[in-house]
Amino acid sequence: MKKKTRILLFLFLAMLLFISCRKKEELREKKKIKIGISLYDSYDTFISDYMKAFDGEVAEKRSKGYEVSVSRYNAARSQALQNEQVEEMLQNSCDVLCVNLVDRTAPSEIIDMAKKKNIPVIFFNRELVEEDLSQWNRLYYVGADAKQSGVLQGELIAKDVLEDGEGENGAVTLSPEVDKNQDGKIQYIIFEGEPGHQDAIMRTEYATGTLMKESIPLERLGYGIANWNRAEAQSKMMQLYSEFQDRIELIISNNDDMALGVIDAYDKIAVSKDNRPLIYGIDGTKVGLRAVEQGNLRATVYNDGRGQAKALFQLAFQLASGEETKGEEGGIRKIIRLPYSKVTKENCAEFLEEEERDSKQ
Structure with a gap:
């Protein structure tokens, strides 16, 4: 009886060990994500600042032990070039694409390529036509009104x-x-x-x-x-x-x-x-x-580029890693818009101080 009990106990501990190792392996896999980004023009001042804020979010996640790989491309205001970049990112097995559209009226080729690979796409800053956003349930938008x-x-x-x-x-x-x-x-x-x-x-x-x-x-x-x-x-x-x-x-x-x-x-x-x-x-x-x-x-x-960059990264991370944050309607929000604020000489110091503080983090 004691021998049988020991065998059962051993099997139970072995099962627990197996489950623990499996969970650790799953967690390790979830901590590895690959994000592809294509910018309409990387020399645009607002987009340049936006990407610096995005890089800050990536650095913070990496400091917590996550392996976040980012492939970034400059479409140089060419939609044809951007389409080629998206194809390359998909071939390189990116988990999620972040696309700053060159031509907001021409996202169909990008959507079709991503759909075939079942890779989600987050359009940001340059909003595509509403009908195009509804072409597929794995399309998202981050920007402002x-x-x-x-x-x-x-x-x-x-x-x-x-x-x-x-x-x-x-x-x-x-x-x-x-x-x-x-x-x-x-x-x-x-x-x-x-x-x-x-x-x-x-x-x-x-x-x-x-x-x-x-x-x-x-x-x-x-x-x-x-x-x-x-x-x-x-x-x-x-x-x-x-x-x-x-x-x-x-x-x-x-x-x-x-x-x-x-x-x-x-x-x-x-x-x-x-x-x-x-x-x-x-x-x-x-x-x-x-x-x-x-x-x-x-x-x-x-235009809260830093806030948008944070929202973009968080959404990209959720989609790439399989983590899903419940929104107001029970799922990841398809459209995220951040509000604008008025800036005059009287209050611009507040915005400058915030910019300087964030750049030092």
């Missing part, structure tokens, strides 16, 4: 344009600081990111739409397509200034880099700060925040 950024930019402008910050019974009094020629309307120029790009369209539409809701009389002198790029914006601004010169009272830019390009142009033309129009951006990049602090950029709208 472009409409909100336009509304907030419009509100920032309206506060500065209106005398005392508000209109009264539909009749408005414009600030002489902005309406320099005192003609009762604001002459402005728009700097747009890309032709047909959703964020550019929404930011422009809702910024100007917000001003119209405030009954602010507007006259658009012109616009420049500068592809989110500082150097292109500088060149466009030089051309526009030669045509309109001091008639320009307001410049609305879809992002900080183009707004900074406008500032560069005014520096090159040697127009004093007092004689420049008010210039507004969106994104709240480090260079943009410093320009607000220095009074060169009137205001910007903070």
Whole structure:
């Protein structure tokens, strides 16, 4: 009897040991993940800062004993090249793909390739068309609401344009600081990111739409397509200034880099700060925040790239490792959007301090 009991005890302990080793092996496997990333343009200032924050999340996970491998590609604004990069990442057995689309209207080839391999795809920053996101249940999006950024930019402008910050019974009094020629309307120029790009369209539409809701009389002198790029914006601004010169009272830019390009142009033309129009951006990049602090950029709208990078990494890790965090509706959220914030000279120090603190971590 004792011998039989010893045998049973031995078998029980052996089974426990087997289960323990199996669990340890499973845990070890779960701690190894491979993430593939393709960027529309790695030289974009906002995307560059975004990826630095993403790298910080990767480093933190690695410090906890996880083996996180990241393969990163620059599509250099070519959708064809990005498609090739996605194919290569799939061939290299990435567990999850993070794609910053070049052309938001052309994700189908990427989706088809990932679907065949059953590899989830997280699109980020540049939102694809809603119908495309519903093509497959393993597609996700991390970003922000472009409409909100336009509304907030419009509100920032309206506060500065209106005398005392508000209109009264539909009749408005414009600030002489902005309406320099005192003609009762604001002459402005728009700097747009890309032709047909959703964020550019929404930011422009809702910024100007917000001003119209405030009954602010507007006259658009012109616009420049500068592809989110500082150097292109500088060149466009030089051309526009030669045509309109001091008639320009307001410049609305879809992002900080183009707004900074406008500032560069005014520096090159040697127009004093007092004689420049008010210039507004969106994104709240480090260079943009410093320009607000220095009074060169009137205001910007903070796009929480660090928060988005954290959300992107967490989602990628969950999908790659099989860990599933329950969301409000009982599963991983298909769409994650973080809110924008207004930034003026009065509060930009808070955002700069936070940026500096995070960069040191």
